[in-house]
Amino acid sequence: MRITAVRATPVAVPYRSDEVWAFGRRSGLVSVLVEVDTDEGLTGLGEAAAYPSADIVLGALRSVEPLVVGSDPLRIEQLIQRIDVVGTWHHIGASSPAAAAVETACWDLLGKSCGRPVVDFFGGRFRDEVEFFHYVAAGDAADVRDEGRRAAKAGARVCYLKVGADSLDTDVERVAALRDGAGPAMGIRVDANEAWSPGAAIRAVRELEEYGLEMVEQPVSGRNLPELAYVRGRLDTPLLANESSWTRSDQLAVLRHGAADALSVDQQMDGGLLNLKRSAGICAAAGLPVVKHSLGELGVAVAAAVHVVAATPNFRYPNQGYGALLTDDVVRGAFGGPLDNYRDGRLPVPDGPGLGVELDPEKVARYADLYRTSAADFTFHDPRALLAAPALPKR
Numbered sequence: 041m042r043i044t045a046v047r048a049t050p051v052a053v054p055y056r057s058d059e060v061w062a063f064g065r066r067s068g069l070v071s072v073l074v075e076v077d078t079d080e081g082l083t084g085l086g087e088a089a090a091y092p093s094a095d096i097v098l099g100a101l102r103s104v105e106p107l108v109v110g111s112d113p114l115r116i117e118q119l120i121q122r123i124d125v126v127g128t129w130h131h132i133g134a135s136s137p138a139a140a141a142v143e144t145a146c147w148d149l150l151g152k153s154c155g156r157p158v159v160d161f162f163g164g165r166f167r168d169e170v171e172f173f174h175y176v177a178a179g180d181a182a183d184v185r186d187e188g189r190r191a192a193k194a195g196a197r198v199c200y201l202k203v204g205a206d207s208l209d210t211d212v213e214r215v216a217a218l219r220d221g222a223g224p225a226m227g228i229r230v231d232a233n234e235a236w237s238p239g240a241a242i243r244a245v246r247e248l249e250e251y252g253l254e255m256v257e258q259p260v261s262g263r264n265l266p267e268l269a270y271v272r273g274r275l276d277t278p279l280l281a282n283e284s285s286w287t288r289s290d291q292l293a294v295l296r297h298g299a300a301d302a303l304s305v306d307q308q309m310d311g312g313l314l315n316l317k318r319s320a321g322i323c324a325a326a327g328l329p330v331v332k333h334s335l336g337e338l339g340v341a342v343a344a345a346v347h348v349v350a351a352t353p354n355f356r357y358p359n360q361g362y363g364a365l366l367t368d369d370v371v372r373g374a375f376g377g378p379l380d381n382y383r384d385g386r387l388p389v390p391d392g393p394g395l396g397v398e399l400d401p402e403k404v405a406r407y408a409d410l411y412r413t414s415a416a417d418f419t420f421h422d423p424r425a426l427l428a429a430p431a432l433p434k435r
């Protein structure tokens with residue numbers, strides 16, 4: 041089998057309510073859908089988050105295309121090395137979502153060529169369903185309380201809330217409201233996205249711990265691991281690394297510093313599914329659990345991750361997902377996308393060959409059109425956020 045073309049379609053899908061983090065807001069997400077065509081008539085699917093922008097992803101895909109067209113898509117290790125080393129992309133982190141989308145499409149092609157689901161290539165089903173957290177948008181306390189109730193009703197085990205974008209009093213008010221709405225059994229994971237200084241982080245987390253936290257995610261800079269370890273040593277709540285653990289080499293550094301109790305791993309930030317499995321293995325060797333991170337994904341990327349997470353024991357906590365925020369998806373059937381597709385916060389491993397998902401042409405056309413007309417509303421490129429977030433750390 042040979043690759044004949046790499047096709048890319050950016051799409052924009054709206055949220056129910058704005059996603060707000062320490063450095064901006066967006067009203068939906070943009071993903072680039074990738075279709076890898078072959079001379080045997082099979083097409084593999086991949087998806088790249090628009091990170092840092094759809095234009096960067098599209099540019100990276102155009103650069104990668106001559107490296108992969110004509111190649112055997114089932115020589116996946118060779119293909120990703122060609123992109124990284126021959127294509128000299130290995131020093132450029134921004135290329136990773138594009139490379140990961142092509143790599144994922146090759147796993148889809150492998151599965152379609154032999155009639156097996158991708159989970160079978162990564163160790164087989166360790167679990168039949170993959171659990172996700174319920175993403176609670178950081179809005180007014182009353183809205184946060186209502187969303188906590190919705191999460192509990194939907195059967196979620198953990199709610200996720202961004203902190204660090206506003207004053208500590210506001211964060212405390214939101215976490216208190218979330219506990220009130222979601223009830224005593226709900227895990228609450230807070231993510232500061234590096235917004236705090238070490239001293240501020242310790243003070244803030246101790247106040248938030250009054251309401252019971254499951255984990256605190258990246259409270260301080262991801263680039264100062266001794267300080268991350270210092271903060272971890274002074275908190276009772278387990279610390280989840282994220283911005284400090286994008287790649288395998290980053291994860292190794294976090295482990296060497298004893299800087300986290302759990303690590304986020306992400307197939308889009310480190311070249312694809314094979315490296316996602318390797319990331320989990322590195323952390324498993326250190327005795328630590330991992331959580332699947334998401335830059336904001338639709339059904340293709342979610343399905344890809346579900347296959348690997350289902351096959352890997354140390355994904356023991358609810359993973360990052362956008363089901364509570366998204367209004368729709370681009371794949372056929374009830375997979376990914378809105379919360380209605382989840383059962384108790386869980387998605388089943390797709391049974392079909394490859395990734396086991398298909399694009400819905402009508403929805404792809406609709407959301408590609410929305411990208412063409414309104415892309416600016418769906419990115420974090422909000423100039424007003426600069427005034428609210430002048431520097432790292434914020435305080």
Ligand SMILES: [Mg+2]
Nearest residue numbers: 231257258282
């Ligand atoms: Mg995070």
